[in-house]
Amino acid sequence: MSKYDLIIVGVGGQGAILASDIIGKAAVAEGLPVRAAETHGMAQRGGAVENHVRLGCTHGSLIPVRQADCLMSMEPVEALRFAKYLSTKGIAVINTERIVPPIVATGKVKYPDVDVIIDTIGGLCSEVKAENYTELAKKAGAIQALNVVMIGAISRYLPLKPETLREIIAASVPPKTVNVNLKAFDLGREA
Amino acid sequence: MSKHYLLGNEAIARGLLECGVDVATGYPGTPSSEILTALAQYAKENKFHIEWSVNEKVALEVAIGAAWTGARSVCTMKHVGLNVAADPFMTLSHTGVVGGLVLISADDPFCHSSQNEQDSRMYAKFAKIPCFDPQSPGEAKDMLAYAYEFSEKFQTPVMLRPTTRVSHAKSDVDVYELQSRDRAYEFKKDIERFVVLPKHTRVLLKKLNEKQKAMSKELASSPWNKLSLKEGAKLGIISSGVASVYVEEVLDGIGIPVSYLKIGAYPVDDSLIRELVTSVEKVLVIEELMPLVEEQVRMYAPFEKVSGKLNGAVPHEGEFDVTLVSGIIKKALGLPVQKPADVNVDIEIPQRPPALCPGCPHRSTFYIMKSVFKDESIFASDIGCYTLGTQLGAVDTCLCMGASITIASGLSHSGIKNKVACTIGDSTFLHTGIQGLINAVYNKANITVVILDNRTTAMTGHQPHPGTGATILGDPVTEVSLEALVKSCGVELLQVVDPFDPETTKAAFKKAYQTDGVNVIIARQPCIITAKKMGIKRKPMEVIEDLCEGCRRCVKFGCPAIEFENGKAKITDACAGCGVCTKICQFGAIKIRSD
Ligand code: SF4
Ligand code: SF4
Numbered sequence: 001m002s003k004y005d006l007i008i009v010g011v012g013g014q015g016a017i018l019a020s021d022i023i024g025k026a027a028v029a030e031g032l033p034v035r036a037a038e039t040h041g042m043a044q045r046g047g048a049v050e051n052h053v054r055l056g057c058t059h060g061s062l063i064p065v066r067q068a069d070c071l072m073s074m075e076p077v078e079a080l081r082f083a084k085y086l087s088t089k090g091i092a093v094i095n096t097e098r099i100v101p102p103i104v105a106t107g108k109v110k111y112p113d114v115d116v117i118i119d120t121i122g123g124l125c126s127e128v129k130a131e132n133y134t135e136l137a138k139k140a141g142a143i144q145a146l147n148v149v150m151i152g153a154i155s156r157y158l159p160l161k162p163e164t165l166r167e168i169i170a171a172s173v174p175p176k177t178v179n180v181n182l183k184a185f186d187l188g189r190e191a
Numbered sequence: 192m193s194k195h196y197l198l199g200n201e202a203i204a205r206g207l208l209e210c211g212v213d214v215a216t217g218y219p220g221t222p223s224s225e226i227l228t229a230l231a232q233y234a235k236e237n238k239f240h241i242e243w244s245v246n247e248k249v250a251l252e253v254a255i256g257a258a259w260t261g262a263r264s265v266c267t268m269k270h271v272g273l274n275v276a277a278d279p280f281m282t283l284s285h286t287g288v289v290g291g292l293v294l295i296s297a298d299d300p301f302c303h304s305s306q307n308e309q310d311s312r313m314y315a316k317f318a319k320i321p322c323f324d325p326q327s328p329g330e331a332k333d334m335l336a337y338a339y340e341f342s343e344k345f346q347t348p349v350m351l352r353p354t355t356r357v358s359h360a361k362s363d364v365d366v367y368e369l370q371s372r373d374r375a376y377e378f379k380k381d382i383e384r385f386v387v388l389p390k391h392t393r394v395l396l397k398k399l400n401e402k403q404k405a406m407s408k409e410l411a412s413s414p415w416n417k418l419s420l421k422e423g424a425k426l427g428i429i430s431s432g433v434a435s436v437y438v439e440e441v442l443d444g445i446g447i448p449v450s451y452l453k454i455g456a457y458p459v460d461d462s463l464i465r466e467l468v469t470s471v472e473k474v475l476v477i478e479e480l481m482p483l484v485e486e487q488v489r490m491y492a493p494f495e496k497v498s499g500k501l502n503g504a505v506p507h508e509g510e511f512d513v514t515l516v517s518g519i520i521k522k523a524l525g526l527p528v529q530k531p532a533d534v535n536v537d538i539e540i541p542q543r544p545p546a547l548c549p550g551c552p553h554r555s556t557f558y559i560m561k562s563v564f565k566d567e568s569i570f571a572s573d574i575g576c577y578t579l580g581t582q583l584g585a586v587d588t589c590l591c592m593g594a595s596i597t598i599a600s601g602l603s604h605s606g607i608k609n610k611v612a613c614t615i616g617d618s619t620f621l622h623t624g625i626q627g628l629i630n631a632v633y634n635k636a637n638i639t640v641v642i643l644d645n646r647t648t649a650m651t652g653h654q655p656h657p658g659t660g661a662t663i664l665g666d667p668v669t670e671v672s673l674e675a676l677v678k679s680c681g682v683e684l685l686q687v688v689d690p691f692d693p694e695t696t697k698a699a700f701k702k703a704y705q706t707d708g709v710n711v712i713i714a715r716q717p718c719i720i721t722a723k724k725m726g727i728k729r730k731p732m733e734v735i736e737d738l739c740e741g742c743r744r745c746v747k748f749g750c751p752a753i754e755f756e757n758g759k760a761k762i763t764d765a766c767a768g769c770g771v772c773t774k775i776c777q778f779g780a781i782k783i784r785s786d
Binding site: 086 | 195196198221222304326360362363436437440512517536537538541542544547548576743749753754
């Protein structure tokens with residue numbers, strides 16, 4: 001079985017792969033077997049992306065529906081799209097900053113109200129944490145650090161030590177951005 | 192030994208390195224592309240040859256040449272690429288190899304990024320070569336060492352067939368020291384083996400058939416095919432590849448004895464199947480894609496005894512997961528299948544399909560092409576990022592690599608009255624597009640061919656090709672001139688344009704529209720992602736709110752950086768600064784951002 005199932009979702013280009021990479025490497029550093037699945041190819045061109053990370057797992061990389069302990073969503077609508085993975089006992093950590101799909105911009109469909117999204121997901125799992133993590137990333141010094149801010153935000157729930165995560169973050173991001181990213185991690189963790 | 196966190200394709204690359212591969216070739220294709228990219232970083236230090244070839248047939252032939260000298264070679268591609276390489280592949284099994292040759296054909300159940308869902312195991316069976324079907328990144332890596340030895344022992348090429356959930360899965364993987372590589376390379380002439388005249392082939396085929404039994408016997412005792420019979424089990428499950436990992440997760444949590452045969456290597460020896468089939472009352476076969484194992488099982492058992500795809504117990508299409516497999520197994524055991532409580536969300540979730548990137552040069556080319564050729568023209572296209580041009584109504588057909596020019600030719604010869612224009616990427620043009628162009632000119636088609644030259648193979652992750660002036664290792668080489676190539680095919684009207692300059696591009700399309708016969712437009716502008724990596728900086732745009740009339744013309748252009756709020760357009764931080772939208776807005780409301 002798996003000790004902790006995490007699903008990271010967002011929009012292609014937001015850095016979901018790096019986020020799942022950091023968590024996976026931290027698991028290896030702590031000697032925890034880990035399996036993960038990534039979205040590649042076409043979907044990365046601005047499409048919806050879903051990454052599965054299973055900590056303490058020796059089976060397949062796909063999380064069964066209704067079994068994720070944590071849903072980390074880098075965009076509100078994407079939280080809704082992948083909510084089916086959340087366990088009723090799980091937690092959802094959601095960035096409230098929207099990325100409006102072109103289909104909404106052309107006026108064909110409406111973007112759902114973010115508060116309604118959060119309430120809906122609240123009814124599916126045990127806890128929702130919703131913040132504008134994009135603002136925190138800007139505060140840390142770079143909008144690109146959103147993924148690390150959110151790792152900070154979920155780090156309280158993961159079966160991993162924050163020191164390990166910090167080490168792996170420092171080793172995984174471009175050298176010039178290490179300080180910004182470590183600050184991003186702390187801001188996310190405190191939020 | 193140490194543990195590393197690796198992508199399936201990276202694990203495969205590491206395995207190839209540990210096996211001391213001498214020659215590595217391939218053509219990019221999701222989900223296989225990262226194998227060669229990951230392997231390339233070791234090439235200079237470990238002195239082996241690695242290349243992106245122009246297509247899969249070429250790639251395989253280069254790998255075959257190397258293997259005939261005793262070198263270890265590998266050739267990577269995606270499943271549909273094997274169709275392109277099918278010609279050499281089918282004969283290769285007859286000649287066999289000297290050094291080990293592993294052909295990696297990555298399958299894509301559910302077509303995450305493919306035009307069809309085909310099963311490479313069928314090709315391996317068709318060609319009568321062994322196939323290794325890993326269930327995880329770690330197993331894929333471990334299989335390689337075995338596969339090379341097997342290949343050399345039986346002098347046969349072998350196939351490794353990862354699927355998307357192996358290639359693009361990540362896991363902790365054991366990494367070992369590299370084996371030393373001191374081979375004597377030599378091509379020993381042997382006309383009866385390497386020249387496939389009918390007289391020689393008839394003998395080779397007989398030998399090929401004779402070694403099948405020995406190969407399946409050896410694989411039966413390999414670690415990849417494992418039979419575990421359980422005391423008192425009424426049900427036996429057979430599963431293969433990545434499906435077996437889902438079966439194992441389900442069996443882990445079920446308190447009923449079930450016998451289990453896990454298959455990771457083909458051909459499967461009859462003895463394994465017989466033993467399972469005769470020890471249980473019912474057999475359930477769970478495999479993704481085609482019922483290859485199931486058909487074999489059904490040769491030894493009454494139809495009613497076996498469940499699988501052929502009696503509808505297991506779906507024919509798509510990829511599997513634990514939820515699906517759990518339902519199938521529980522049903523076979525007569526257990527209640529509790530579907531996880533449905534998540535009923537009462538909100539319409541807007542679709543977010545992949546789209547051409549902000550600042551993608553193709554968007555501009557498509558937009559201008561459509562504005563000149565109008566809706567009534569027919570637009571054939573090809574495989575690449577630009578297939579996403581469907582969203583702009585500029586892609587009406589897409590069949591397989593290199594088929595845009597040929598399909599367009601067929602349309603133009605059919606007798607229809609519409610104008611026909613087709614689009615093809617630079618890499619695809621070199622892959623198999625060029626033959627279509629030669630044919631179109633030769634047979635007097637009436638088409639406009641647009642080569643979308645973004646100087647890279649963008650869709651699969653920006654691999655270089657002969658037109659980019661660099662090898663996989665980044666070494667500079669002479670660029671193929673698309674202009675000279677096109678000219679040498681006999682094309683009379685060739686126009687080269689910059690899609691970020693809408694006026695001249697539009698003029699070129701107008702001229703093309705009025706020209707009969709085959710004419711070519713090369714729309715050249717580097718992919719926005721490579722441009723950024725090359726350090727090209729462009730200033731982002733903004734909408735001057737007071738000037739915006741809310742006409743949505745810019746929104747219809749489809750750039751993901753242009754949103755619409757409170758009756759006005761808005762440009763987000765995603766803007767790449769291509770500047771094309773400034774020319775689209777008739778009210779001059781879009782300008783370079785002032786700050
Ligand atoms: S300049 Fe206009 S079209 Fe180009 S990326 Fe920016 S918003 Fe999109
Ligand atoms: S095209 Fe110009 S006027 Fe029309 S919505 Fe866009 S910015 Fe506003």
